[in-house]
Amino acid sequence: MAAKQVSTMAKFFPVEVYPVAAPVALAGALFAYMVTRTMTADPDTRLTTNMPLDCKTSTAYGEEWRNTIRGFFASRIEAGDITIFNNGPMAIRRYGAPETDGQYQHWNHEVLPHWDAKQKDSYEFGSRFDPPKNVHSPFYPQKGPYSSSDPATIRTHIREMVDANITGMVVSWWGPTWRAGSHDTQGVNTDQVLGLVLAEAEQQQQLKVAFHLEPYEGRSVESVRADLQHLMSQHNASQGLMRLGGRPVYFVYDSYRLPAAQWARLLGKGGDVSVRGTELDGVFIGLMLDLKEGDELLLGGFDGFYTYFASDAVSYASNPEHWQQIAEWANDHDQLFVASIGPGYDDSRIRPWNAGATRPREDGARYRRYWQLAQPAHAVSITSFNEWGEGTQIEAVQPWVDEETGKPYQDYGSGNTWVRHIIETLTGYHTTSVYCDKTLAPVFKAECDHSDKYNHSIVVKTHKLKYCSRWNRAVVVIRNPLHSIRGEYQRLNTHSHTGYVDPEDWDWQDWYDVSTRMCESWTRMFQEVFGSDTTPGCATQSNYKVFFYEDLKTAAGSLNPYFLDELLAWFGIQKPDSFYDCALKFNKGHYARDLPPDHPAARLLNDTETLRRMGDAGCMGTYESYLQRFPRLPQPLESI
Numbered sequence: 001m002a003a004k005q006v007s008t009m010a011k012f013f014p015v016e017v018y019p020v021a022a023p024v025a026l027a028g029a030l031f032a033y034m035v036t037r038t039m040t041a042d043p044d045t046r047l048t049t050n051m052p053l054d055c056k057t058s059t060a061y062g063e064e065w066r067n068t069i070r071g072f073f074a075s076r077i078e079a080g081d082i083t084i085f086n087n088g089p090m091a092i093r094r095y096g097a098p099e100t101d102g103q104y105q106h107w108n109h110e111v112l113p114h115w116d117a118k119q120k121d122s123y124e125f126g127s128r129f130d131p132p133k134n135v136h137s138p139f140y141p142q143k144g145p146y147s148s149s150d151p152a153t154i155r156t157h158i159r160e161m162v163d164a165n166i167t168g169m170v171v172s173w174w175g176p177t178w179r180a181g182s183h184d185t186q187g188v189n190t191d192q193v194l195g196l197v198l199a200e201a202e203q204q205q206q207l208k209v210a211f212h213l214e215p216y217e218g219r220s221v222e223s224v225r226a227d228l229q230h231l232m233s234q235h236n237a238s239q240g241l242m243r244l245g246g247r248p249v250y251f252v253y254d255s256y257r258l259p260a261a262q263w264a265r266l267l268g269k270g271g272d273v274s275v276r277g278t279e280l281d282g283v284f285i286g287l288m289l290d291l292k293e294g295d296e297l298l299l300g301g302f303d304g305f306y307t308y309f310a311s312d313a314v315s316y317a318s319n320p321e322h323w324q325q326i327a328e329w330a331n332d333h334d335q336l337f338v339a340s341i342g343p344g345y346d347d348s349r350i351r352p353w354n355a356g357a358t359r360p361r362e363d364g365a366r367y368r369r370y371w372q373l374a375q376p377a378h379a380v381s382i383t384s385f386n387e388w389g390e391g392t393q394i395e396a397v398q399p400w401v402d403e404e405t406g407k408p409y410q411d412y413g414s415g416n417t418w419v420r421h422i423i424e425t426l427t428g429y430h431t432t433s434v435y436c437d438k439t440l441a442p443v444f445k446a447e448c449d450h451s452d453k454y455n456h457s458i459v460v461k462t463h464k465l466k467y468c469s470r471w472n473r474a475v476v477v478i479r480n481p482l483h484s485i486r487g488e489y490q491r492l493n494t495h496s497h498t499g500y501v502d503p504e505d506w507d508w509q510d511w512y513d514v515s516t517r518m519c520e521s522w523t524r525m526f527q528e529v530f531g532s533d534t535t536p537g538c539a540t541q542s543n544y545k546v547f548f549y550e551d552l553k554t555a556a557g558s559l560n561p562y563f564l565d566e567l568l569a570w571f572g573i574q575k576p577d578s579f580y581d582c583a584l585k586f587n588k589g590h591y592a593r594d595l596p597p598d599h600p601a602a603r604l605l606n607d608t609e610t611l612r613r614m615g616d617a618g619c620m621g622t623y624e625s626y627l628q629r630f631p632r633l634p635q636p637l638e639s640i
Helices: 007-012 058-073 151-163 191-204 221-235 260-267 291-300 320-332 362-373 418-427 465-470 481-494 508-530 561-571 577-586 600-606 608-617 619-629
Strands: 025-029 090-092 168-173 208-213 247-252 283-287 304-306 336-341 379-382 430-433 457-461 474-478 544-548
Touching: 151 191, 168 191, 191 208, 191 221, 208 221, 221 247, 221 260, 260 291, 283 291, 283 336, 291 304, 291 320, 320 336, 320 362, 336 362, 418 430, 418 457, 418 561, 418 577, 481 508, 481 600, 481 608, 481 619, 508 608, 508 619, 544 561, 544 619, 608 619
Parallel strands: 025 474, 090 168, 168 208, 208 247, 247 283, 283 304, 304 336, 336 379, 430 457, 474 544
Antiparallel strands: none
């Protein structure tokens, strides 16, 4: 997320510094981080409630949810058999690619018309996307437009979920292949891949699979009963099924399309086609739109409900401001409340008329905020793992430029808050800043807590490097100035921390002029800290430790564990295994601003004029001298 810009230097460099009360400092962002330690930090402020929830274990949150669910389901579910969704379940969609499926599926989604016939002609519709040149999402998948039927892709997806401590996977399903109309709007049916998914889940063991019963033409309680018979005849013996009290779990999308009286025939104990008490019984989670919908679900015999939508504009129940009230209703009516959270929402590529539902990712702040707001719920589901068309996916993306329009795809954000995330995850303590950036406050709970000389936080951020003489200890992270300045030049010209200048608009002369000035400022900045041939710096050898940004990640792009080891040593904190493991999983290394290979800026490392100008301006020589002056982090053997 963007650092707040202050001072002349910060106009060119989003520099962050973290001095702490008796000020260890961490300076940086693109160029340097200085991490400082508060020796008097209150141990009781340990972040047991602000850890990244994707690294939470049942000890931290699962037991709270386990106890809650036991209370509500004790009368109908054997308490000891309840499975907790520590970080999930997660909705997953199926995609197709020519190598496996004979054609692209979903990646080539058509642009949809407005649902209101009066507005239909006000927007373009009907055209299809043309993968791999472009896809239907505002983001481009790191794996490219893949096939969800490919066993290797299924294995990778499940491994990624397990690595993130996700315990459930909710697979969209439209019914058996033999039934006409059992497919989504793009003609895709997932029935044939369920066996592969469940088999891989059995191998991984930590993750279980639930079914997302999607609507189809002609759906009735009789057809749903036939669906359950089909699923159980094929998969009931699988150890990969998600079960509560021994019963498989079903999420029923658009359950409101059938009236409660019809659902009661299937889910009520006395219904004429009831599955209750039979081999087809399950835990059925309906879709809640508002509290009135809750009454309908209750009358229909559902065991609970979920909110599904990642945009709070879609329904009353999808707005987290209402989750406390909804949780109270669920408690009063013995219903399981599954709050659905998402990182953002953007379906503008396929629904250009739906801008009102768009919700920005806020560089991850929205996702983290929703995790906190979901605490009143009994369980949490994530919308989604790979619903790319609606921009809700948390699967990895890559930089990409639409080959037809020349416009870049979105990225997840980068940058200045990365080290703060790592520190909070690693140590379990808050971080703060000398500012009060309210866009950061939902993520960093102590961002605006300036009480008691910041003694409730382990680091404090500031941009003011000229005050480094006040730091008593510092960790400085230095980044190659060419990489840093290239990224900052993109930011200045796109007003985005992940955007790219349109290749057609790239101005080489402007780049030469601006990058030269930035290079001179980069040199002055570090000379204020480390000194020059003629001027002493404010840092002394006893109070700082240097890391190079390029060393913080392994050659494979993951976080370098030696960085965590040395940070802990510098802070003087004994390695906490659970926090350490979480920090390694928490950051996958997808935060760099990698340019498409054919972008002009991607050639800068070999551009003779750029290297000549930066050499003359001094920053490259200064950087080379620091590489010789300060020790480098080792790389793990498996990454070499």
